[in-house]
Amino acid sequence: MIHGYAGEFPPAFLREDGRRTATDNERVVMTLLHRTGDASRADLARATGLTAQSITRLVDPLIGRGLLVEGAPEIAGRGKPSAKLRLVADAAFAVGLSVMTDTVSLVVMDLAGTIRGRVEAPLVSVDFARANEQIASLIDHAVAEAGLNPARRIGTGVGVTGYFIGDGARLNPPAQLDPWALIPLDTMLAERLGGPVWVDNDGNVAAVGEAMLGAGRTTGDFAYLYFAAGFGGGVIAGGVPMRGSHGNAGEFASTLPESWPQPNLDNLRLYLAVHGHPYDDLHAMLAGFDPGDPLIDGWLDECAPSFNLIASVISAALDPDLIVLGGRLPPVLAERIIARIRFTNPERRGHHRPAPRITPSVIGPDAAAIGAAMLPLRAAFFG
Template sequence: MIDRHAGTFPSRFLRADGQRTVTANERVVLSLLSRRGAASRAELARVTGLAPHSVGRLIEPLIERGLVIEGAPEIAGRGKPGAPLRLNPEAAFSAGVSVMTDAITLALVDLAGTVRAHVSAPLDCDDFNAGARQIAAMIDGAVAEAGLDPTRRLGTGVGVTGYFIGDGARLNPPAALDSWALRPLDTLLADALGGPVWVDNDGNVAAVGEAMLGAGRACPDFAYLYFAAGFGGGVVARGAPLRGASGNAGEFGSVLPEGWYQPNLENLRRHLAEHGIAFDGLRTMLRDVDLSAPAVEAWLIRCTPSLNLVVSAIFAALDPAMIVLGGRLPPALAERMIERILVTNPARRGHHRPVPRLIPSTIGSDAAAIGAAMLPTRAAFFQ
């Protein structure tokens, strides 16, 4: 897995050896608690296959460090009551930033996966340094507003629309983000924001958010379609993001041959303008658009051949259990897309290949910011 970040974790999150936040076995336990919400020592032993005394040796240091909290024993069937173990939400938090062509979205997410703050604002995109200062001020303001201890921030994850060019954390975004293009964003943003910074494209981070806090918690193998000003996505395999050799796995818009219609939301905005329904940007459109308008239905009809091709290609190449439609796509619009999509799946001897479930994102339009916030947390504590 490509790890594009700059900086090191604050010392308070390191073990006594000063080199690791948690051991490999501790990551297993913390990941299980993240997915399950709570579990007793006996449940952890049963799921991991470790002996109860081994689980105890793993849990005690995590409790001492304040990463895990233990509740009062609960009676569940026969035997000795088990005390539920949970991740301590106050132990740490991360900031996640989604940099889009027209806006910045920020989320602060604690160790237990709760969104503690959410802020969105138009992006000052003409100058990278101004944009970086804007992000830093948004983080500081959100941390203070949420009443969080700034020393407990693990770091910042940043999702930027665009693709990697194969040279570190340099992305090639659309023209609206020209001042962000081809720069070493990890080191530049680490200097501007303080602490370690992880950088990935928006489709990948949205898929991470869905994997850790959305529908992916119950489905470790899925593809994520990211709808925004552009059209892309991400892939999660066995619970981990699949980024590819250059970090560009999930660039599903590239499946479409030249001349095919790109089913992105900027094209929806243009389509609506052609039908007399004008909006000055995506933020305004997504806030005010009437999804029942005939022009929206006409756009869905126009998108369907492209979506059929992309979904069929994902199905054939990746065989995921699930395909999630998300990004900035309203869930109601995702549902209508799903109703129309037809997957190429010819029968043989009366049998078809098992097809993936198609569902709207359960996180919604904040998936990229939430997923970006999970990058430092995942790197520090989870598998």
């Protein structure tokens, strides 16, 4: 279940029964096309195990609703020419937002999964009403720049730093986002932004973004470490997010004893300030500092036990293929962290327990906004 959803789908996306955007079998077809780009009816039948007649019963209504288009038949080797089906990119789109303590990041993603627009801006105010005005304005501008029909927006996904308290979409963010704390974010955002709104924490949605455009292309099992003003993460298991009973799976910072340093970027900013390199905020630091600076070695040394414990816990408890270091973490700094991580993994009979590989994210700081944009599209059309 997606945490924190409020609102109704626009009528244009509902089926004739007025109840659903896509049936379970329609979702299977659309998910396959989302992954492959295009496929013939015969391809879909082979991939799903459904008969050709069943595929036709699924595909034709989707074409009629403008969600799929079928091209001209193509000759591919011997046999009858086949026509390729694909998703109609402009048929629907979603907006994904990542709201951080100092910055808001936004992407516009169409039905085919193409990012049609990107915006990043300093958060003008953490006041909820003022921030919503800024976000609404950013959405309007980005959608217009992308040349998309606003009526085709299926919804908005929002990733917010913090953990769920076990009561709907109420999150407990850091002190810097105090006006966003413990309120029903989904319904309150939907009132201003319009349409359905999904809310999840930034680590979960960043992991979804990585699953879509990064590590998820080669593995369905990985842990994602999200570095920003705070520190958290998400888990992808079998290709889908592992959320836990309260939506807080991947809150890796909580595995550290209270006296241990939290390896987040705001603590790095404070470390640099103590050593003569002050920055007003995290946005300024990320724009101005050199992540390869030898001065940072001291911070890395302080945080090494924390990195080692978190990586060892992930390896032992989750046994993923991969640990991905992402969020707002520069890749150069990620590589320096990776070089220092040591797993707790004693040898037995000449063998160590297989440990995950560790790699920087290839997506960059947009991962949370990308993952947030997938929330409405998955809920509406995909498996």
